[in-house]
Structure formats: structure tokens, C-alpha cells
Amino acid sequence: MTLEWLINSTELNNFKCVAGKNKLNNHLSSVNILDNPDVIRWIKKDELVLTTGYIFKDSKEAQINIIRELKETGCCALGIKIKRFFETIPEIMIEEAEKVGLPLVEVPFYYSFSEISKLIYNKIYSNELNNDLLQYSIINKLSSAFFENQGLDVMINELSHFINKSIIITDCDYNVFSAIFSLDYKHLINEIDLPKISPTEIASHISHTEISDTAYRKLKINDEVFRFFVLTLPNFTGLVCVLIDDNDISSYDKLLLEKAKNIISLEITQSNKAKSFSNSYHNFFFDFLISENARSEKDILEICNFYDFDYTKKRVCVSFVLENCGSDQHRNKIISTLQQAISNKFRDHHGLFLCANNNILSLFLFYKSEQSNIWAVNNTYNIISDFYNKLGDSISCTINIGISRCHSGINSIRTTFKDTLNCINLKKHQNDADHICCYTDKLEYHLLSTLPESYLLKLCEDTISPLIEFDKNNNANLIDTLRIYYQSKFNSTDTAKKLFLHRNTLIHRLDKIKELLHSDFIDNDRMFSIYLGICAYEILKD
Template sequence: MKYPPLTLGWFIYETPIDNLEFIGEDEALNKTITGISVLDNPDGVKWIKKNEIVLTTGYIFYNDFEIQKKIIADLHAIDCTAFCIKVKRFFDRIPDSMIEEAAKYGLALVSVPFYHGYTNIINIINENLIEQKILRQQFILSEAEKFHESFFNREGIMKMLERISNYTNSMTMITTTTDFPIYYRIPPKEYGDFSKIHKLQVQPFNSLPEKTPKELRKRNFYCNDTLLTFHTFLLPDNKHYLCIDITKKEIDTTIMEVLKQIFSVLALELTSMQIQNRAFSQENYYDSFFYMLSDIKNKSIEEIRVICDAYSFPNDLKKVCITLECQSKESKLFRSLYNAVNQGLIHLGHKYFLCHNENRIVIFLLYPKQKPNVEAVSLSNQAALQLSDYLKDYQTFFRLGISRCHTTCTSVAKAYEESLQTLHLQTSDRQTTHIHSYTRQFAFHLLNQLTTYEREKIYEDTVSSLAIYDSENKSELLVTLKAYLENSMNLTETAQKLFIHRNTLTARLSAIKKLLCSDITAIEDIFRLYLGICAWELLKDT
């Protein structure tokens, strides 16, 4: 159902405001009302908006025909719906001169009896406008929900296109981004001739480039021998267009709002239809969930909740994401690893959500909202170590990334993104460990948000002198400083880490302190130098 707009005819003939007299052409009765304003000052015209009705007692232009003419001309320019003037106050009736002047512009006038108060008129119009907006929004959400139900009930893309075609009463197509039509729906009443043809021959004509603004994205298609104009919408998968015939009429604004709510569902349906020969089955059950993770910016909170509910994902809990990326694409090995992960999680006793996509196994460890973030991350890091030990037979086949702790409904995708960033961050310990934690790489992730220039500046202002010295003297001062800081400035542990004598380490540190003009004891110096070392590692890998 669509909700017709409030009109001037409705205001005059269907409201409790009685004895209104309409003065104007009949077509003006169909003009919409989007608001109401009171005019008590000639300068107030500039605040009036298109399609509003304007109330006045007439005092501001009483016995001044020039002001009457100017206000009528201004209201016409604004395209207000009607000019309503109270009578039996300053005017016994609307003057003939005003009626003649309004007729020149086609501006509708309404004579309002003096006993109708402004407040009553304004309340009646505003209450109906608010009710209409609420009903319209309920309609949009209700119709969008039907598409979600179609998706989860596996009713298929044709059922969705049928609904859209019924809304617009026009032909609807799904095409590739190269304008190749792959699905279409023709409403029988509107396209009886087309529906008799076994196969519709659609050929694109004068397609527009992708950089064309969205509001101008229209394409012409030859359907048999008939040239039709379609409004095209690029779906979130960036692989398909939804095309709706607008040759006879444009898309209704309410239906346009429904369409905006369902683009992601259409893309999800098209993606799920393309799933073939996945690792574990003909269709990967979790594809829709992963599609949500990759397209979260284009989804409303309601859409996220619907998808999470469909997979029984408790999005109201705190979450830490652990992603295992398998180095081998051999399906049997991946299946075996997945089963081992599931058994390991059961053994650990954590509350979790487990899923998989392509060569990744993704775990969301779940915690109560009252659990502090730092504790949740610590427990997750411990769980990752225990899980890694449980999977020791597979350790050469995967790497593991751990996100920070996240709380909000929409942060499920951020947690997944962080686990991938942690996996793919190029650092010196990449080859020496298969477990990577976002919180332990925090300095690197912080630096990655800066420009290359800023990273270079941090490096140049901190440890570049050590790198230059090492290059010229074939020494290892920068590596030594890094090991020294990472081992909490403990001489014995650092020497063991570098496989050098303690005295050699002491000599190197003396040289480092001299080059850096710092004794490396103040917390500010330690932080600054460690940040410089991290910047150096990022720069040398690029």
C-alpha cells in the first residue's frame, strides 16, 4: 500500500475546519501540503517553503494593494500550495483586487472564518503530516522485511524481482555491470505483448559510464524492437545492476526508499546463487554472514541484527575475533583443521561462534558486557595460545590473528577486519611466530594510520642515525636496541636473545646511547625510540 500525500482538497473538504471557501482553479485542489506557516510580517515570506499553506489575518497588507501584489507574487515564486486569509477580522471578505491578482499567477486563495484559531488549524495539519510520515516509514520497513524473509526462506531472486515489479508496475531486470541481462520480470498487465515471447531479447543502447552521478544513472535498452529507459542502481557487490523501467513514469519516492533498504539483500541473494563447489559442501552456509562483514558500511543496524539473528550470533555480547588463515588450499586438510579447531574450542570451554570462508576459519570469543576489555583480550590471547598448542600438528599450515575487544552491534565487522590486519602486518616477527595479536602490534597499527611522510619523519627523528651507522660499519646497533627494549632492558635476556656476550651487549649499548644522545632511561625516550623502530620496520618492508 502507498500513502497518498495530503492535498489542498483534503484540507478544504475533509478536515473538521468548516466553512472554508476555495478561490482558484480546480487543479490547485490536487497540490500537496508538506507544511504550514503563519505570515504576520511582509519579510516573513522568505521563510516559507514550497508546498506549504500560508495563514494570515491580512493585517500586514490591510488597505495596501502594493504589498498585497508583492506578497502574492512572492508566494507564487515560492510555489506555496495556498494563501489562507481570515475574514471578519480586517477584511469582511477577500478583496476582488486580491482575487484578480492571485488569478494572474494561478495562486489558490482560501477564505477562513474568523472563529478558527491558528493553533487548531496548525495542529490538524501537523498531526496528519506526522501520522502520514509514521505510516510511510512503517510501510517501508514492513516491505523491506519481506525481502529479508524471502532471502532466509530461499524464495529466490525471481520472487524479489516480482515484488519490485509489482511496486513499480514496470519491467525489472538484474544485469551485469557490462549490461548483460541475467534475470528479468515483466508485469503481465503492463507488458502483455512481451510476456507472450518465449525469450526476451534485450540489447543495451547508449550505456552510460560508471562515473555518471547516481541520480543520472539511466540506461536505454532495446527490448525486442522497443526502446525502453531504465533507472539503474549499482548493487553493493559491485557486480550487478538493478534496472527498473521508467519509460512511462518515474519511480515513486516511497518505493525508492524501499529499494534503498533492499539493495544489500539483492546482492546477498545473487552472491548465494553463485556459490558452487565450496570446501565443505555445494553451498557455504556462512557466505551471507561473511558478505555482511565485508559490506557493513552499507547496512543498517536492523539489517545487521537480522543477519546475526539468522545465524544465532549473539551480537549483544562483547567479542574478540580470532582468524586462522590456512596456508594450503587443499580441502581435506582445511576440513581436518576446521574440525580440530571446533574440538579444541569445546575443550577450552569458552563461549564462541565458529564459521569459515574460503581459506579462513573465524572464531568470535564472546564475553558478558560487564567484562573489562583488557580482561577479555587477555583471556582471548591465552585461549589462542592454548588452541595453538592443541593444533600443534597443524602449526605449519596456518597463521592466527587476534583482534581487540569490541562491544557495539556494528563492530563485529571491525573485529574481523582487525584480525586480518594483524595477520597481514609485515613485521620482523612474522616468520618466527604464527600467532599475531592486534594489541601487541598496537604501535604498528597506529603508525599504519599515518601517511608515509609522517612515518618517515618519526623514523628520521629517532633511530635513523643507528641505521646509517649500521649501513656504513656493517654493525647491528638498531637490531640490538630493538631486542633490548623488547626484553624490558634486561641485559642477560637480551644477550641470550642475540646470542652475544653480555660485555659485547654493554659495548653496543654505549655506542647506541652516544649516537642517540640519550641514556634510554626516561619513559618518553623509551616510547619514542620504540615507535621509531616500528616505523623503521614498516618502511623497510615497503
């Protein structure tokens, strides 16, 4: 509804626009009465403001200021009733209104403000009712298409025709289920193949006025870039991508899409379209785990509920990372074998969840809230160690296994998974031969890795800088010797075996370390600080 409707197309006669005639297409959404200067702070955008002019009848300065202040509010127009305090609208107000671009309307004295307000609000309510009826009509058509098994193409064609936009329905990896294009974009589709759609490298702009699962994104169709309004379907069954041309999608159409998305999601699920692209359907939870994109609690709850992930309990994650598997077919076979073996092994466990991608299989074990974190991690380690030993040579590739800390709460689900990759990565850097590693066994490294580089450098300088300098100048390995000696609980025999050294050679090295660090290894606090310096050095080196 616009200002032009009020002036030219209503039962109210003799309304006259005396300034800002080029703004008659201003949107009109409501009415407000200006009878006090303080009311201006409450004026909303697109409101028609009505006044008798009493508050500014004796001041030209006030007349000018009112025009300027109302323009700043973004109101639709100012309507001044004549023959009450003004015979006609003052010329100075007309000039100022033209100058700033605010429509100024002469309101006949014989209309009360209540009559004008009633007419406008009746029109608004009538429009809203018509909009609701139209929405009901299209939703009814979509529902009928669903229950009569007419197919996704029929449903999307109805929706596209109604909002007059091209619409593409895809899974969450942009594999196309259905596409309907308006006449201007018919060249993007042929009668045989569905169009190819893919995200660009341009970052998405999230619309802060929309809910979290909507966004404006630039996507490629057959290598041609277009701007889309993208809406995520319930249970992450797919995406509704609406092609945006010169005219953006209206808030009314966005509301319609919000209502229609549930029916579209049901149609995709019923027709098993989502499952035809097995990667996106089965591995979307894994994609959620590995992604760095922020997710709201609402999003995470939807994912967990759809995949039956029990977010209410404590959890420990175990990731099996495959290496040297050869072909993709061989790797997929190993993943499948592992899944079956885990399902058999943990059949009687009180809760588990499995997900995978091409070379990582992640297992979540769930624990009761009264069970301690320490017990949960130790129990997980014991059963995974037993499971790995029983696998024997049945898995013909290298498997690295990482075990997370115990976590709880919905916002730490991805942290639980990432713990496993962090401890596997650390194990590789330290050339640890064990196939199973726990995050909690190397907690000092993980904690230090969160600190700034400058802090780590200072820690090295204050604890082991003489060893760093000696190793550098003499091609020696005193730092690694001290690390293994510390981790071997100061047992020189075990340390010599791990370093493949004669015990006397190790003793000579330890004496040199004591000399450089001015330490006799008796003070436990001092030794722990030195060990932290070694950990910081290794993190910096990596």
C-alpha cells in the same frame, strides 16, 4: 490531486485561474488561511493558500510582496475571495503572479473557506483510503501467492504490473533470483537465461530521505548501465532492484515495497534460493566484517540477530589466514577441516561464532562482562596455542593466526576482526617466525600507526636519527640490533642468538649505538623513548 482538479473537476463552481494557467498541474496537498503576514512562515509546500485580501487591501507594495513570498514557499496557488475587499483581483497582483509563476485563483464570494477546506480534505482522505485499499489488494495477492506456493516469479510479476516498473530480485551479491521487465525493457531478458546484473564502479547515491537500507544505484544488465532504486530485504536475504526510467519511483510505491519486502524475503527463505548461492548466504557476515562501508546500528543489529551473533557480551576474535594452499578445492577442504576441528575443540566453551571466506576463517569467543579484558585475551591465547599445537601436520599449508584485543559493544564488532588482520600484517613485516600473534603484544606499533606521518618523522628525528644515518652510510644494521636487544630485555646472550652473532660482535655494536645516541642504556624512560622511535621508523619504512 492537482490545482486543475479544484478548478475544473469539483462541485465548486466559478473558480477562475487568472494567472499562472500553465501551472494547473501543481500538486495540491492541503489548505491554509492567510489572515496575517506572519502566517507566511508557516505555509508548506504544495498548500493552497486562501485569503480575503484584507491584510494587503490598502498597499500595492504589500500585494506584490505577498505574491513573491508565497512563490518562495512553494505553495500550490493563492486563492483570493472577491466581492469582499476586492471587486476583482488587482491587476498588479495578476502581473506579478504571471511574472514569478504563481497560480492566482479568483474565489467566488459565496463559498466559505471551511466549505473549500472540507471538500479538499475529504478528497485527500478519500484518495488515501483508496491507496490503502489498493495496497491491501496487492499485499493480499502476494500473501496468497506465498501460501499457495505459486513461486517468486508470480509474486514479482504482480508487483511489477502494479507499480509499472521492471523489477529484479537478487541475493546480496547480485545473483538473480527473479526478473520481470516492462515492455520497454523486454530485450534484456530471454526465455532461457536470467539476466546478468552487476554493480558499476560509479558510487551509490544514498537517498537521505529514505531509511538506511535503500539507495539509488547504477547497475549493469548484460553490460548495459541502468539506474535502480534498491531495497535491502529483511535478514539480508536479498535485494529488490527497481529499474528507474524517466519517471522516478513514487513515494507511494516505495511505501508499498516496504510492506511487500517481508513477504518476498519469506518466499526466498522458504524456497532455499538464498542457500543456492552458498558464498553470499554463508559468508555475508564475513563480508560485513571486512567491508569499509558505514553501517547503522539498526543494520548491525539485523545482521547479528539473523546470524545469532551475541553482541551483548565481550568478545575476542581469532583469525586463521591460509597461505600456500594450492588449488581452491584444497583451500576449501582446509577451511572445512579447521571448522570441524574448532567446533570439536570449543564444544564446551560458553560461546563462539564462526565465519569464513576463501582463505580466512574467523572465530569469535565470547566472555562475561565481569571477566577482565586481560584475562579474556590471555585465555584465548592459551587455548588457541594448545589448539594449534594439537593440529600438528594435519593442515598442509601455512597458517598465520591473529588474536584481537577484547572488545564490547555493537559498534566494535568489525574492529575486533580487523585487529586480527593488523597484527598478522605487522608480524609479516617484522619477519616474526611465530604462527600466533596478539594485538596487545605489539600495542606500541598499533598506537603509533594511527599517528600522522609528520609526527612519526619527528619522533625518529628526536630519538634515533644518528642510527638511521649510520646504517644508511655504512650498510649496517644498528637499529634492528637495538630493537631486538630491547625486546630481549637487554640480555646480550639472547640478543646474540637471535641475531646469529658472536657475543663480542654484539658488544661492539652496542658500544657504537651508545656512542651515537649519547646513552648508556641505564635510564628506562630514555630507552623507552628510543624504542618508540625504532617502532615509528619501522612503520614509516613499511
